[in-house]
Amino acid sequence: MTKGRFITFEGIDGAGKTTHLDALEQAWKQAGHEVVRTREPGGTPLAEKLRGLFLHDAMDPLTEALLVFAARRDHIQTVIEPALARGAWVLCDRFTDATFAYQGGGRGFDQTVLGTLESWVQDGLQPDLTLLFDLDPAIAAARLSAARQPDRFEAQDQAFFERVRAAYLARQQAQPARFAVIHADQPQADVAAQIQTILSQKGLL
Numbered sequence: 001m002t003k004g005r006f007i008t009f010e011g012i013d014g015a016g017k018t019t020h021l022d023a024l025e026q027a028w029k030q031a032g033h034e035v036v037r038t039r040e041p042g043g044t045p046l047a048e049k050l051r052g053l054f055l056h057d058a059m060d061p062l063t064e065a066l067l068v069f070a071a072r073r074d075h076i077q078t079v080i081e082p083a084l085a086r087g088a089w090v091l092c093d094r095f096t097d098a099t100f101a102y103q104g105g106g107r108g109f110d111q112t113v114l115g116t117l118e119s120w121v122q123d124g125l126q127p128d129l130t131l132l133f134d135l136d137p138a139i140a141a142a143r144l145s146a147a148r149q150p151d152r153f154e155a156q157d158q159a160f161f162e163r164v165r166a167a168y169l170a171r172q173q174a175q176p177a178r179f180a181v182i183h184a185d186q187p188q189a190d191v192a193a194q195i196q197t198i199l200s201q202k203g204l205l
């Protein structure tokens, strides 16, 4: 029986989720919760090695999907499940919705195969809440720092991110109870206020 909370943060690159993740990590720590902040792909030594390959080496979409689910399996078994079992609040920067959005939507990979991998790897585990930072890819692209060296995904064109965004929203429409959509095109303080409202309504703040 899971005792903790599993909260994931999703959205296209440049949606601004990291700033709000930082703030919530602090708020929940101050409220006395054990907070485990982690990310995907990654979160364990093995999964971080796979992340390096995933972000920088050329590969086909099935290989991408298998690598990210392999990393996820290790992350769930060694970090997420043990943390939830001891009552921690796990805040994860991206999870399986990103695979449906980027490999499914962006790359056009078969969502049925992704669904099969999801059920093998997760064995019923789903986030309690997913905050989806939604915004127009043109605005997101303008926010991404020009100084930063883009990874294989950040280097994609706007049409790719339109497909990623649409796949995220399709996933949200299929599982509305799990998701909260954050309108991330607003100023940062307004985005923070939207998050506060949603979390208060859900009894999480």
Ligand code: TYD
Pocket: 013, 039, 040, 041, 068, 093, 094, 095, 096, 098, 099, 100, 102, 103, 151, 153, 154
């Ligand atoms: P991201 O989490 O945005 O980290 P950073 O902010 O340090 O760049 O980068 C991870 C990238 O990997 C992002 O572009 C989305 C992509 N990704 C997938 O394609 N599929 C997945 O399943 C996950 C978790 C991420």
